[in-house]
Amino acid sequence: MYRIRFTDHLILILGALFLCMPVVVAFMTSTHTAADIHSNGLSLAWGDNFIATYEKVLTQKGGFTGDITGARMVMNSLILGIGFAVGKIVLSMLAAYAIVYFRFPMATLSFWVIFTTLLLPLEVRIMPSYQVMSDLGMLNTYSGLIVPLLASATGTFYFRQFFKSVPEELLEAARIDGAGPFKFFIDILVPISRTMIAAIFIIMFVYGWNQYLWPMMMTTDESFFTLMRGIKSILQVWVGSNIPDYNEAFALAILAMLPPVAIVVIFQSWFIKGLTESDK
Amino acid sequence: MAYTTSQPQPGGFLSRLGFGAGARKKPAVAAEEMKRVQFTSPVLPYLFLFPQLAVIFIFFYWPSVQAVSSSFYLEDPFGFGSTFVGLSNYTDVLFSAEYQSIALFTAVFTVLVTFLSLSIGLLLAVKADRVIRGASTYKTLLIAVYAIAAPVSGLIGMMIFDQHVGPFVKMMSYFGWHMQVGLNYYDTAFAMTVVAVWKQIPYNFIFFLSGLQNVPVSVREAAMIDCRSGLRRFWTVVLPLLAPTAFFLLTINVTYALFDTFGIIDVMVKDKPANNPVTLVYKVYADGFRGNDIGGSSAQSVILMIVVFVLTIFQFRFMERRVHYN
Numbered sequence: 001m002y003r004i005r006f007t008d009h010l011i012l013i014l015g016a017l018f019l020c021m022p023v024v025v026a027f028m029t030s031t032h033t034a035a036d037i038h039s040n041g042l043s044l045a046w047g048d049n050f051i052a053t054y055e056k057v058l059t060q061k062g063g064f065t066g067d068i069t070g071a072r073m074v075m076n077s078l079i080l081g082i083g084f085a086v087g088k089i090v091l092s093m094l095a096a097y098a099i100v101y102f103r104f105p106m107a108t109l110s111f112w113v114i115f116t117t118l119l120l121p122l123e124v125r126i127m128p129s130y131q132v133m134s135d136l137g138m139l140n141t142y143s144g145l146i147v148p149l150l151a152s153a154t155g156t157f158y159f160r161q162f163f164k165s166v167p168e169e170l171l172e173a174a175r176i177d178g179a180g181p182f183k184f185f186i187d188i189l190v191p192i193s194r195t196m197i198a199a200i201f202i203i204m205f206v207y208g209w210n211q212y213l214w215p216m217m218m219t220t221d222e223s224f225f226t227l228m229r230g231i232k233s234i235l236q237v238w239v240g241s242n243i244p245d246y247n248e249a250f251a252l253a254i255l256a257m258l259p260p261v262a263i264v265v266i267f268q269s270w271f272i273k274g275l276t277e278s279d280k
Numbered sequence: 281m282a283y284t285t286s287q288p289q290p291g292g293f294l295s296r297l298g299f300g301a302g303a304r305k306k307p308a309v310a311a312e313e314m315k316r317v318q319f320t321s322p323v324l325p326y327l328f329l330f331p332q333l334a335v336i337f338i339f340f341y342w343p344s345v346q347a348v349s350s351s352f353y354l355e356d357p358f359g360f361g362s363t364f365v366g367l368s369n370y371t372d373v374l375f376s377a378e379y380q381s382i383a384l385f386t387a388v389f390t391v392l393v394t395f396l397s398l399s400i401g402l403l404l405a406v407k408a409d410r411v412i413r414g415a416s417t418y419k420t421l422l423i424a425v426y427a428i429a430a431p432v433s434g435l436i437g438m439m440i441f442d443q444h445v446g447p448f449v450k451m452m453s454y455f456g457w458h459m460q461v462g463l464n465y466y467d468t469a470f471a472m473t474v475v476a477v478w479k480q481i482p483y484n485f486i487f488f489l490s491g492l493q494n495v496p497v498s499v500r501e502a503a504m505i506d507c508r509s510g511l512r513r514f515w516t517v518v519l520p521l522l523a524p525t526a527f528f529l530l531t532i533n534v535t536y537a538l539f540d541t542f543g544i545i546d547v548m549v550k551d552k553p554a555n556n557p558v559t560l561v562y563k564v565y566a567d568g569f570r571g572n573d574i575g576g577s578s579a580q581s582v583i584l585m586i587v588v589f590v591l592t593i594f595q596f597r598f599m600e601r602r603v604h605y606n
Contacts, residue, residue: 008407009414015404016421019481022436023425025447029439041445091332098328103318110329117340119592123539123561124584127568127577128343128350136338151339156332164315171317181319210429212543217569228543231431235438235550246445253435260427265420272423272486 023257030054030250037246049247057251068222070230074255077209077226081259083146084208085201092155093193097185099156100163101171117152123213130217140221149214155200162196163189199270206260227256347585351578362575369579379563379580386559389473390537396477398526398533401484406514408485409492419489426482430543437475438548441467462550469557472548476541483536484529491525492518531595538587560584 025042032040032047058070098104099111122129129148138144166189174184190197212228219225225233234249264271351369353362373379408418425433440448441461449459459467495518503517542561549556558566564584568577 008410011407012404012411012418012422015400015407015481016418019425019478020421022440022478023428026436026439037445041450042439042447091335094328095332098325100315101319102325102328103320104325107325110333114332114336117336120340120344120585120588121535121539123542124564124581124588125340125343125347126565127574127581128346129339130568131346132339132343147335148339150332151336168315168317171315175317181321181324206427210427212429212431212546213565216546228429228431231435231547235435235547246439249435250439253432256432257428260429261424264427265424268420268423271426272490 023261026250027254030247030254032247034243034245034247038243053247053251057248057255068225068230070227070252070255072223073225073227073230076224077228077256079142080145080211080215080226081205081209083142084149084211085204087146087150088155088204089197089200091150092153092157092159093190093197095156096159096163097189100160101181101184114153114156118154118157122149126213126217133218138218140219140224142224144218145215145224145226146208149208149211155204158196158200159193162193166192199267202263202267202270206263209259227252231256344585347578347581350574351582353575355572355574365575369575370583373576373579373583382558382560382563385469385557386538389469389476389541389557389559390534392473393476393480393537393541394530394533396473397480398484398529400477401481401529402488402522402526404481404485405488405492406518408489422485423482425479426486428479430479430540431547432543433475433479434544434547437471437478437544438550441471441474461548462552462556465555465557468548472541472545472557475544475548476537479544480533480536484533487525487529488522491522495521528595531591534591535588538584 025044028044028046029037029042030053031050032043033049033052036047036049037043058074061069095110095114099107099114133139133144133148136144138147170188170192171184174188179187210228211226212232215224215226215229216232219229222233231249231252234245234252237245350362352364352366354365354369355362404422408415408422411418438461440446441459443449443460443462446459446461449461452459459471461467461471499517499521503513507513507516538559539561541559542565545558545562546565549558549562560580561584564577564580567573567580571577
């Protein structure tokens with residue numbers, strides 16, 4: 001086969017360095033003190049301020065009202081990530097079940113109505129979405145953070161494809177045994193979808209955890225800030241300060257990237273499969 | 281509970297669109313058949329569909345319709361109603377010099393980000409497909425940063441390009457380039473592009489690598505016999521086989537550069553967009569929220585919707601071609 005050359009490895013090593021170095025630098029620098037970083041620049045060596053920095057970021061009350069800690073932001077991000085993933089799975093499994101397993105006049109129309117949402121990303125309808133939320137009084141609530149993000153067809157699409165690949169014989173057999181739609185769904189479809197549900201859960205969790213624009217608009221009350229929103233406010237505090245808290249900003253960035261990076265590395269094969277083979 | 285045998289239904293055109301964030305790789309070819317065996321019930325399907333449809337109507341259709349309708353109105357800044365102004369919001373936007381320069385920057389930014397992240401992703405995938413020793417380590421390292429959120433990468437990028445502590449800025453100053461990210465338009469644009477490319481490479485890498493690994497061994501072996509030059513073999517055999525993946529990634533990357541880079545840009549311009557490069561999506565947000573120009577912002581939203589729509593049509597055209605490749 002191919003002769004593997006030295007340059008092949010060189011290019012790969014350079015690529016890996018280019019992609020991973022910024023993250024390593026961010027982590028290593030976060031273990032130094034702000035003054036140290038200010039005079040010596042970013043660092044690749046382990047500093048001795050690791051515990052102090054992270055303890056401060058997680059527990060010190062900050063913000064304008066002084067009642068938001070890093071730990072609170074981690075919790076809010078978790079609520080958003082898990083709430084979004086669970087909501088998405090429930091809504092989309094039900095909708096996909098109706099579309100695939102039922103014969104009813106509005107099936108094609110419902111299908112279209114749901115799948116049109118794939119066309120327009122949230123970013124292009126930000127303003128009116130904000131207005132709708134404020135009309136409904138859902139600003140600064142967890143449901144306001146989570147529910148509007150569920151208005152897309154991604155999960156429904158996954159489950160629809162999956163349900164279609166389920167052998168017909170299963171339903172026929174279940175019918176013969178006298179199972180109705182509820183029994184079939186709960187006793188057969190949900191158990192055989194377990195792997196699929198897990199895969200969608202982690203993909204959607206990362207998606208929810210990483211949301212930026214929506215939480216930024218929806219939350220003005222600091223007790224609802226997520227980590228992503230916290231990054232924005234730590235930068236706003238910087239303007240005008242003599243020695244910016246570089247270490248704290250990096251620590252916040254590390255906290256914010258920890259779950260997504262860990263999930264991608266641990267569930268690598270699932271993630272790649274989910275991405276590249278989702279619509280077979 | 282009765283059940284019937286249904287006719288094959290026309291497969292939705294949109295079913296080929298795939299998962300918004302990325303799974304548009306393989307189009308579902310031809311009309312897919314629905315289940316042969318189905319339940320019938322007068323209420324149950326509607327009951328199951330209701331939650332999803334309710335959320336979509338309230339949070340997708342209602343705002344989208346509002347965006348279109350308020351783009352024809354001029355909102356009173358003091359909240360005393362609004363007046364119908366026809367298309368003047370659109371003409372104001374399209375003929376403003378500021379909008380045109382932002383549109384130009386967005387176009388250049390999109391082309392650069394797409395081209396660079398696609399070519400680097402392809403190069404790394406080709407190399408990773410070849411090596412045997414350390415293959416899985418390389419793969420892990422190359423995709424590890426895939427899911428890092430845009431604002432987080434923006435923050436890290438800001439540090440690397442920081443005037444006081446940034447290592448890249450220090451390095452460049454030896455070559456006489458004194459970067460001022462955040463102050464100098466072109467320096468900021470450079471930094472933004474690097475960060476946006478950095479974040480997108482792993483995605484392209486994943487798809488190109490899986491595309492390469494789907495090339496049958498027999499094809500590779502035949503190519504080895506027919507063509508000894510590695511580079512020529514790549515251009516004449518491997519690249520055409522990868523073309524469908526590349527077309528798919530092209531639209532994904534354009535969408536990414538247009539919309540998903542918002543977090544990077546918002547973090548890197550630090551609320552001072554005045555003399556910094558921003559993209560069209562950022563302007564929709566800035567005009568709507570900071571400027572309180574609802575009509576203008578909505579008109580811009582509608583213009584972007586049209587861009588997305590055209591992109592989708594474009595994608596379908598290539599999807600059709602893709603079927604022939606398979």
